[in-house]
Amino acid sequence: MVEEEERLAEEEEKQYEKRTVQDLTELKMRVNAPIELVRKVVKLAGFTNSMGRPRPIKLLLCLDDADIIKWYAGVGRRLLDCFCCCRNFKMVKTVVSYHLRFSCFLTLAEKHECTKRQAISYYTKDLKVANDDGVTEVHFPTEREIKMMGDKNLFDPKPVDGTLTMILVRLAVDDSSYPCLAHFCAKMDTVLYRIRLLQNRLNVDPLNEKKWVLGLSAIHESLNKKCLPLCSMHASDLLLGNITLQDIDCTQFVDVE
Template sequence: MPIKARKALEEEERRVEEEEEQKYAKRTVEDLTRLCMKVSAPIQLIRKAVKMSGLTNNMGRPRPISLLIAQEDTDIIKWYAGVGKRWLDFFCCCHNFRMVKTVITYHLRFSCILTLTEKHESTKREAIRHYKKDLKVLDVSGKEEVHFPTEREVKMMGDKNISDPKPVDGTLSLALVRLDSDEKSHTCIAHFYERKDTIMYSMRLLQNLLNVNPLDEVKWVKGMGAIHESLNRKCLPLCYDHIHDLYTGKITLQDIDCTSFVDVD
């Protein structure tokens, strides 16, 4: 078959497949609307998780997370953006999604701003003036690299949009502390990757900092992911691309070779 004809055939097959997917999504929305099926996000558990992880104080107001202050500004924003986007993706089909939006757009956003404020010993107004409310981070070429979900993006989410929820892993209970190490360069421990321009990070787990057993449903948040405590303070070399992907949720710890952790004195 001529190349041009084969490409035309493949294009037609792709178009038909996309149309079928769109029709299926439309029928699904119509069926769920007609049957009045409702899924509720566990708002109380979300608020408990936010409080336990240090994002809010006893009054329920945003507060800085001291563990993140030692990190680069970019990594701080990536951590918050990763948690926020995961939750928005996971709960976007819930009928009380508006309440989830409030937690993301207010508690997480302003906790991030306050963390940056405390790190630089500045005011909240100065932090907002520098990073804007969308907390945008630019790369060396001046191109936008990552940003916290904008208020416009959050507002448009959840309006009869059906999507496969992405798994919410234990990122909320994990912080990566960048280390200044004199060790020789190590290979990035992402699977099937041999890049050597890596940065050493040490893992810090929330349950160890709080001295809480994740199996204790009274003190821990039921259903909230937890990373095994054996990984606490383990050191892992990651390249710039994969630390970005880990923060933003494009990869998880399952995509990392956990047998290649490095011991750093």
């Protein structure tokens, strides 16, 4: 028994030496993702319960089905992009593929008052949803796509902070007289959205280490409940995380009672 343990330890040490030499040869900097902090922020943001199991986020029930899925997809893709260079990237993929995906299913099931099984059957495991033209789209990374993701080089990803703490609520206002506030977009066919910051409803305090993750920022309180007109493309991009509020002209918010 002791000899077997020594043999396994020796093999593991050799594998570590081999990986280290390979990383140095390829001039790669390899780090480990702070997986415990990732799990903590996922829990604080409401994706999981105290037992670490997926749960619905009831604050999203007011959104359209497509917007709910896009919001989850934006968070998931940013997490994958942010930690794609890490040695333990597989653990991050599990958080996205399991915790976020099934939290999305539970949220959709809660909205339509059905079971999780019925939601999975309707949207499929790939979370397919029809757009305004009736065309089926897939926004959330599929299980196969996540599984096939490999290690990538370090780059400058968009931060996941804002995506975790903000949702866009579509207003039932039939007024398209406002131009899209995305930079360099002059489209007049817009929809009004209201920014809602989740930290006000989730007992999250970015200034309190016990109620948030140290070093992880949040959107400023002054933007809560602000209204902005966006065209369909930029509204989708903002939900999916392709753009941030830095790409929006925040000086032109609309006053809506």
